[in-house]
Amino acid sequence: MNRIEIEQFLQEHKQRIEQTLPVYINTLQAPQTLKQAMSYSLEAGGKRIRPLLLLATLHAFGKEVEVGVPVACAIEMIHTYSLIHDDLPSMDNDDLRRGKPTNHKVFGEAMAILAGDGLLTYAFQVIAEMNAPTVTEEMKVKLIYELAKAAGPEGMVAGQVADMEGEGKELSLEQLEYIHRNKTGKMLQYSVLAGAILAGANEIQLEQLHAFASHLGLAFQIRDDILDIEGSEEKIGKRVGSDVENEKVTYPSLLTLDGAKEKLLYHINEAKRCLQDARVNDDVLCYICDLVATRDH
Amino acid sequence: MNRIEIEQFLQEHKQRIEQTLPVYINTLQAPQTLKQAMSYSLEAGGKRIRPLLLLATLHAFGKEVEVGVPVACAIEMIHTYSLIHDDLPSMDNDDLRRGKPTNHKVFGEAMAILAGDGLLTYAFQVIAEMNAPTVTEEMKVKLIYELAKAAGPEGMVAGQVADMEGEGKELSLEQLEYIHRNKTGKMLQYSVLAGAILAGANEIQLEQLHAFASHLGLAFQIRDDILDIEGSEEKIGKRVGSDVENEKVTYPSLLTLDGAKEKLLYHINEAKRCLQDARVNDDVLCYICDLVATRDH
Numbered sequence: 242m243n244r245i246e247i248e249q250f251l252q253e254h255k256q257r258i259e260q261t262l263p264v265y266i267n268t269l270q271a272p273q274t275l276k277q278a279m280s281y282s283l284e285a286g287g288k289r290i291r292p293l294l295l296l297a298t299l300h301a302f303g304k305e306v307e308v309g310v311p312v313a314c315a316i317e318m319i320h321t322y323s324l325i326h327d328d329l330p331s332m333d334n335d336d337l338r339r340g341k342p343t344n345h346k347v348f349g350e351a352m353a354i355l356a357g358d359g360l361l362t363y364a365f366q367v368i369a370e371m372n373a374p375t376v377t378e379e380m381k382v383k384l385i386y387e388l389a390k391a392a393g394p395e396g397m398v399a400g401q402v403a404d405m406e407g408e409g410k411e412l413s414l415e416q417l418e419y420i421h422r423n424k425t426g427k428m429l430q431y432s433v434l435a436g437a438i439l440a441g442a443n444e445i446q447l448e449q450l451h452a453f454a455s456h457l458g459l460a461f462q463i464r465d466d467i468l469d470i471e472g473s474e475e476k477i478g479k480r481v482g483s484d485v486e487n488e489k490v491t492y493p494s495l496l497t498l499d500g501a502k503e504k505l506l507y508h509i510n511e512a513k514r515c516l517q518d519a520r521v522n523d524d525v526l527c528y529i530c531d532l533v534a535t536r537d538h
Numbered sequence: 539m540n541r542i543e544i545e546q547f548l549q550e551h552k553q554r555i556e557q558t559l560p561v562y563i564n565t566l567q568a569p570q571t572l573k574q575a576m577s578y579s580l581e582a583g584g585k586r587i588r589p590l591l592l593l594a595t596l597h598a599f600g601k602e603v604e605v606g607v608p609v610a611c612a613i614e615m616i617h618t619y620s621l622i623h624d625d626l627p628s629m630d631n632d633d634l635r636r637g638k639p640t641n642h643k644v645f646g647e648a649m650a651i652l653a654g655d656g657l658l659t660y661a662f663q664v665i666a667e668m669n670a671p672t673v674t675e676e677m678k679v680k681l682i683y684e685l686a687k688a689a690g691p692e693g694m695v696a697g698q699v700a701d702m703e704g705e706g707k708e709l710s711l712e713q714l715e716y717i718h719r720n721k722t723g724k725m726l727q728y729s730v731l732a733g734a735i736l737a738g739a740n741e742i743q744l745e746q747l748h749a750f751a752s753h754l755g756l757a758f759q760i761r762d763d764i765l766d767i768e769g770s771e772e773k774i775g776k777r778v779g780s781d782v783e784n785e786k787v788t789y790p791s792l793l794t795l796d797g798a799k800e801k802l803l804y805h806i807n808e809a810k811r812c813l814q815d816a817r818v819n820d821d822v823l824c825y826i827c828d829l830v831a832t833r834d835h
Contacts, residue, residue, distance in 0.1 A: 270696075271699075272699045274703065275691055275696060275699045329651065331646070331647035332648050332651065349628070351702055352702075354651065355695055355698055355699055358655075361658060361659065362658065362695065363690050365686045369679050369686060378675040378676045378678075378679050379675045381675075385682055386666035388662075389662045389663035392659050393659030394568040394572055394573070394660055398568075398652055399567075401652055405648055
């Protein structure tokens with residue numbers, strides 16, 4: 242696809258996800274306030290990079306992307322739950338997220354915790370109840386197993402704990418990478434993996450895509466750290482410079498700003514190389530790499 | 539089995555669960571503090587009634603109970619996560635649980651939230667990675683789907699929200715039952731359902747066991763309310779009389795203490811009747827009914 246077609250692909254599928262998420266919540270037999278609290282953060286926007294990575298991976302294998310929509314929504318539910326809990330007063334204590342008041346600021350702390358718990362649990366239900374004819378029970382179990390590993394105590398939750406415990410401490414590059422590989426990396430990786438599982442990728446391709454996603458995840462985080470220095474508050478929707486203020490260890494603080502930019506470029510190039518090795522149709526995934534490297538929010 | 543054999547069955551299998559739970563946590567590749575926080579509440583004791591219900595259901599169908607141990611542990615993880623989050627300052631703000639300081643009192647609020655998130659997510663992983671030869675992929679998907687429904691926004695989380703929203707309000711018996719059916723009932727029901735799924739029960743038996751578990755769940759909650767009036771603080775491990783103090787609507791407050799006791803008996807008898815209808819070996823499950831009706835903690 243050419244650049245315009247790729248942009249259209251991403252735009253269309255972002256809309257598809259954003260239209261489907263409210264449907265999942267509306268069909269729930271649950272108290273109204275809970276549904277409102279879950280919807281509020283789900284519908285707060287964002288780049289939807291994880292769902293798009295999943296759908297772009299299906300496209301890379303020449304598959305219908307529609308089959309991936311439920312898992313894409315489940316991923317966005319898990320991502321959203323993690324933001325709601327991270328923002329809580331006892332965690333990062335953030336009042337704003339994407340320019341809007343955080344969940345607990347609107348619904349109170351107790352409801353925010355429960356909305357997060359609800360989104361996390363519902364994600365597994367959404368995958369378990371998939372009923373497309375090409376999705377086997379075996380695929381569903383693998384999708385659920387890998388999601389739990391990526392999101393749970395061996396993945397995102399581990400990263401969040403390591404991040405918390407690293408606050409105010411001198412961290413090595415290795416420790417910083419442990420945090421990011423787990424806190425953000427594993428769910429980005431899962432998004433690609435889930436697409437590959439649904440596409441019926443072979444073991445070698447799974448490995449190559451795993452490596453691709455690993456580089457992309459680190460690039461994503463490095464860009465995040467750079468944005469906290471160079472970004473525009475208006476575009477990011479939250480304060481910049483907070484890392485320096487909080488004496489937080491980041492890629493620029495360990496490697497200098499130029500060093501971080503170099504490392505970002507290295508991981509983007511490696512990510513693209515892995516895609517070539519996998520011999521898939523890499524047009525959209527490469528475009529997403531460039532988006533991650535140059536994004537301003 | 540006679541009474542002594544039944545008690546031995548329950549004692550043995552309680553130990554089996556309590557020996558297996560730490561193994562699940564120890565094998566995790568996760569930060570030490572997170573594993574400690576997860577273990578602390580998992581190992582805080584309790585009656586383990588949910589895991590035992592699952593294993594007793596397998597026994598009722600004449601199946602080896604061993605095959606149910608992973609799901610039994612997953613259920614206990616979900617139950618434990620719900621206690622950790624319920625005890626948080628923004629929720630019930632409890633300092634003690636089973637006579638021990640609550641999770642956030644020991645590990646801090648942020649870690650308690652993450653330990654809960656970790657246990658909830660890990661429960662799904664534990665089921666997805668089951669590998670007994672009699673457990674099919676189809677069974678695993680059904681076990682996961684039903685668990686998410688029982689624990690999530692259409693089950694336990696809904697009950698918790700309704701409970702919170704009902705605080706300080708006049709509730710009807712119907713509203714009170716909505717809360718309990720969801721907050722505690724659905725996970726008790728799931729425990730029986732999971733055993734029946736693993737045993738390969740037919741549709742009619744599933745329905746009868748569903749009804750059994752529904753009555754048992756309500757009986758469980760009525761006994762809870764009665765214990766808050768008549769119980770011993772030492773045995774329960776938390777303060778009694780708090781419902782009256784907090785002007786909380788309970789079965790005794792709606793039906794009088796005698797009325798509540800009558801209703802308890804009604805549900806226990808109905809539960810036993812459903813078991814008879816299901817034509818299963820009901821010795822252990824009936825004994826659990828009596829335990830629930832007469833428990834002092």
